[in-house]
Amino acid sequence: MKTDTDKKSDLSAQIATAIRDAIVSGDMIVDERLPSEAELSEQFNVSRPTVREALKRLAAQSLIRTQRGAFGGAFVNRLSYEEAYGQQITTATLLLSMNAVSFETACEARYALERACTPLAAQRRDADHLATMRAEIHRQGQPGLSDESFCASDVTFHRALVDCAANPVLSYQLAGAVEAMQPLMNMITFTARSRSEIVTLHTRIADALEASDATAAESALHDLEAYTLHLGRDVMAARRPA
Amino acid sequence: MKTDTDKKSDLSAQIATAIRDAIVSGDMIVDERLPSEAELSEQFNVSRPTVREALKRLAAQSLIRTQRGAFGGAFVNRLSYEEAYGQQITTATLLLSMNAVSFETACEARYALERACTPLAAQRRDADHLATMRAEIHRQGQPGLSDESFCASDVTFHRALVDCAANPVLSYQLAGAVEAMQPLMNMITFTARSRSEIVTLHTRIADALEASDATAAESALHDLEAYTLHLGRDVMAARRPA
DNA sequence: CAGTTTTCATTTGTCTGACATTTAAATGTA
DNA sequence: TACATTTAAATGTCAGACAAATGAAAACTG
Structure with a gap:
């Protein structure tokens, strides 16, 4: 079931909002690893590019950082001064x-x-x-x-x-x-x-x-x-x- | 020729930075339309998904807004209070x-x-x-x-x-x-x-x-x-x- | 056995090509 | 003229593929 926060438009925005809420509310803590892009696409029932767009939105706000390679991924970022x-x-x-x-x-x-x-x-x-x-x-x-x-x-x-x-x-x-x-x-x-x-x-x-x-x-x-x-x-x- | 602001990694971040600079410096004014995603991919020599990731980064900061349909596109957004x-x-x-x-x-x-x-x-x-x-x-x-x-x-x-x-x-x-x-x-x-x-x-x-x-x-x-x-x-x- | 190198699976970064959807302008029709 | 229809252009989404990085485990070497 999709999160459908706003049933309107733009899946990547909805996904970004969902993840952002999880971070802001404290459901995800600093340095915690997000699921991989592939896993997120499954969870949200969208394609990987869409998930990636969502992650880029969060990265633009310094909410996450990403790391390539095995055991890499997206991590909740400690917002520095x-x-x-x-x-x-x-x-x-x-x-x-x-x-x-x-x-x-x-x-x-x-x-x-x-x-x-x-x-x-x-x-x-x-x-x-x-x-x-x-x-x-x-x-x-x-x-x-x-x-x-x-x-x-x-x-x-x-x-x-x-x-x-x-x-x-x-x-x-x-x-x-x-x-x-x-x-x-x-x-x-x-x-x-x-x-x-x-x-x-x-x-x-x-x-x-x-x-x-x-x-x-x-x-x-x-x-x-x-x-x-x-x-x-x-x-x-x-x-x-x- | 790529802009290569930072030769290091992440094309979409580089492109986002390039466009952001154009907006912040006043090269692009409020409500001005950006080139279409296809045109941007040509200009920056990258694929459309990469351009899109860059645009989503800017959208996350309310620097641009997008509109679908003919004569739609991405526009420099007036940052409201x-x-x-x-x-x-x-x-x-x-x-x-x-x-x-x-x-x-x-x-x-x-x-x-x-x-x-x-x-x-x-x-x-x-x-x-x-x-x-x-x-x-x-x-x-x-x-x-x-x-x-x-x-x-x-x-x-x-x-x-x-x-x-x-x-x-x-x-x-x-x-x-x-x-x-x-x-x-x-x-x-x-x-x-x-x-x-x-x-x-x-x-x-x-x-x-x-x-x-x-x-x-x-x-x-x-x-x-x-x-x-x-x-x-x-x-x-x-x-x-x- | 210790230390080094190689392999390898995982994950993000990027590309290609396609189709769906939306939107306003252009066109056609009564 | 007024309204309905078509159409082109643009973003939104998807699927599948390959490249590149990276750390862990396996293989190798002394």
Whole structure:
């Protein structure tokens, strides 16, 4: 008997859903081996290509991994933070680029989330993360830096800030917000003037964290948000003459 | 000539990556039609099943949708907030359940993020969201409510709080954090005593938002976090006798 | 007996070719 | 014109085959 979760269409989607449910509900545990493709085709009464399409769907979500050869097969995959980051970033980036999310909205969300990390970061900051932040600030002050490199450095700086909170779940959530903004930030041309302003604000943040002063750090982030918004507004206005 | 992004193995993964890049980079725009499976097999020099596996991978990430029939095919899909929510929730839930994330860590992240919304929510709260919150508080006070329903109501309450901030990007990010906690919360048995405590705290939050008092709301959220942590600790300790 | 090599069965990866089904446009008809 | 029919193009599904990888067991060697 077929599972017929939705009697409608697409066997491979139904099978993928059935297996996904088994994984999410905990019926299948990490590293457990799924039946072979041949066995699955029998169980679900479909052909092997159909089963394979279902498995590829799950693989695309990092729910399973496959291994060739004898005693190989498909295994329930432990979703690592790395993989989750990647998916989160892709999804968030597309969400922003495809849905005409305004620069203001994205900016507001990003800095609100970042400020959420600040108290924890101020409390737990360690030498490593502070060093990363200082190094990126230094790089951002270098004259010959391209706009793209400046943006990349900005992302590294902010990720270090987030990682300071020493909460992997927060880091995971924030990765999407910070990285998804990058395409929008890349549209901005950073003048020497604005770069120096940003470096100043970044320094204020690093100083505040080093002093474990959460309030000062939040305040600096507020100012940075306002300044970023200011920079972005002109560009976005020019981009949307409609 | 094959694209050979990674010379290593799995043609369908390579093809999926190639197409994904084209979408993410903006080379293909929303609603644009991909070449037919037959054409793609020619372009990439692979068989149709391989192309199909690649397309299913993309479909699993909601990057494309397919339509049968003449003039059907695969189209670049506009990633909706709905779909993004769903993926986010699945990923976040699995991340927590598979990586032995401690109740403390998850709790800390969730309330930190929620507090990030509070200033905006206090500023923009509208009658609708307040009404939802009040209604859920009322439900949470009803005697005959099952633990599961209580949890579900809790989620609804907190999502209303988040939606108050009227920033869809924020709502999207928070959806994962709030929903992913639910399986952990479901382990808790809510006594009449603890329910009434939670209702009190929820009321404090709603009152504070209604009064546009962000500070009071944050403070109430802090207390709620502490109380949730307290409730969870016992359960988690009992669950992990190792 | 210990260590190495070979064989071998199992499983995923890929290909070919075919048929079923769906869908909208094109065509035919009253 | 309005409606029914045909048709072409596309995805969905199936069956069977071969290639390639892989680890375990068997065979071999010193």
